[in-house]
Amino acid sequence: MDDKKIDFTENRTKNCEELMRPEVRPLLDLSLDEKVAKSKEVIKEALAKYPKMGLGFSGGTDSLVLLHLALPLIPKDMPIVFVDTQHEFPETYTFINKIVKDWNIKNFITVKADEDKLEKLIERFGLKTAEFTEICCGYHKIAPMMKVIGDLGLDAFFVGLRGVEHEERAKESFFSQRTNPNHIRVHPLLFWRKPDIMEYVKKYNVECNPVYAKGYTSLGCITCTERNTDPNAHERAGRGAVREEIMKRLRDLGYT
């Protein structure tokens, strides 16, 4: 993707669907109940395969749905990991605290980088340049996540990734090997579209991060996330072209 321009229209969803693996693509058209059943199947399979697992929760709706789906199935002491980049929307912190309390999450872990280097990195590389995005995300988001996976000795890690979000994510499988540290990423929502997520939160009355109500459709740090109020735009249109263009490099480092 590095040298291609990102299409931020809704066509991008279709393009991503076409890139999805043949065994995953047909699942896109399942009903919500069938999708829930399939995702639970993936979660159970992972739990049976990998003795030590964790789950990533960012405060966004995808990982929220994943957590809601997984909670009845996973052990009570499974670590639920939030990577605090130190530049999240303030509502995200409040929301996460509320979910942890309301859903009675026993083993919630927040990790963050030792130092906040945002200002220095902006000075050095300029905001939203490829270098800045790679190093800033690498330092504030990816490294703390990889470190906690290593420190906890996790064999596998659940994340709320969906294939239609990005061309690089579209190529994923349910179980995906990662290195440094070696572990498996598990993607139970890989075949969910955005409307499925919305239907799920409505059907199960799941409270979402209030930032979405302010016109955001995909959440990142305040510095690099913009509102996306065009109904014809792709769900990640507010995340900026640079991040989307260098996604492969970020994912090689460990990005979801």
Place this chain on the structure above:
Amino acid sequence: MKNPNLILITIDALRPNHLGFMGCDEKNSPNIDNLAKESVVFKNAFSVGPTTPYSFPSILTSTYPLDYQGPREIKEPRVLISEVLKKEGYATAAFHSSAYLSEYFGYNKGWDFFSDIHFTGGSLKASWLKKIFNRMTISFFPRLFFWSAYLKYRIEGPKNIKVRAPLVNRVVKDYIYSLKGKNQSFFIWIHYMDTHTPPLCYEKNKVCSYAELIGDYAAAAIWSHGNKGALKRLIKKNFKKYLPETLSSYDKAIKYLDKEVGELLNFFKKQNIYQNSIICVTSDHGDEFLEHGGVGHNIQLYNEVLSIPLIIKLPADSSMGISNRTIIKEKVSLIDLAPTLCNLVDVKKDPSFKGKNLFDRREKEENLIFHQSAFSEKEGHRLEIERLDQCRVACQSDSWKYIIDYGGGQEELYNLLDDPNEQKNLAKTNLEILFQMRNKIKKFEKDNPPLSKL
């Protein structure tokens, strides 16, 4: 050429007489004092109302709080200054943590980025229920209330009581970074709560001395429960006893906040924003420390709760007909702030704005400013106002101050030249002035009918 940026900083419950540039000897505010040195300083500025909900309609919409259907919700025909500037192409952002300024009350309009930062996700209704519960506890079991508050404070520390300035600043900085490369003028409004009651022990950050703690909680209790009812004496006694500690805590809160404001101003300098921005610092109201037998701010319309700091730093190369380092001594009201800010950035004020441009130096008629407040028993707060008998209105000139309480019809009249602390009510002895002031209020109310139905 790009319009100048506009940065509005409001500090909740900040009394001007605790600030260095307003003559305070305590070195509470070196950073704000430095900003004042290179700004236009209004030495006699007043808020329209004594509380956040009664002051902010004037600050952000240039209307009086009792206009239309009262301050319950900011909606048409009120227009926020953010809506005006956004229409003119400004990037607009708000950063605050006051429930009274939230989306629930309609303050979210016209902002590209509206950050209402709260620690708890609880609803306002829940917080009022909690207040009612607390009120009952303190009414029947005052010792239990004080000790449970003390224990809660001891266990939790001060960290979760209110949102502190560093978090607000962090979000402001992130937002400013996000604008990089856009070449768009911005209007940001930053509201800090650090100086609001209860003033926390900011100096040591975590550990408070016993005296400070009880001082804080005496203040907190009074703030939460007003000055009415059977506990008035007990609260007053407690407050009187710990007044020095509470005042000291208040000064420490100002010092703490001033440092954070300084840090943010330095950030603006580093980002090359400071020089060419208009920076306005003010407060929504003051606070009472027993001057009229009460504490905090509620329905009173005395000047200790209405007097506020107001400074406006113009861009370095300003050709606006007034220069920084000007001191304006005449009385001014925050009703005029939004039209003034619009004028400074050459944007036409909205027709709904009632104020005038503070820098319009043309000869004026007698300089009069007006204040309004109200109290509602309903739900234990001050917003569901339905009747005029819940309201108070005041008017002040350079020499006189007149207050009328529509509840009981009581009138107060003070000669501000002889009695600036408003201690000697002359309503019964100076009838000529009383009638004059009463007529001025009548005229004001004819022009601005309180609680008029739309």
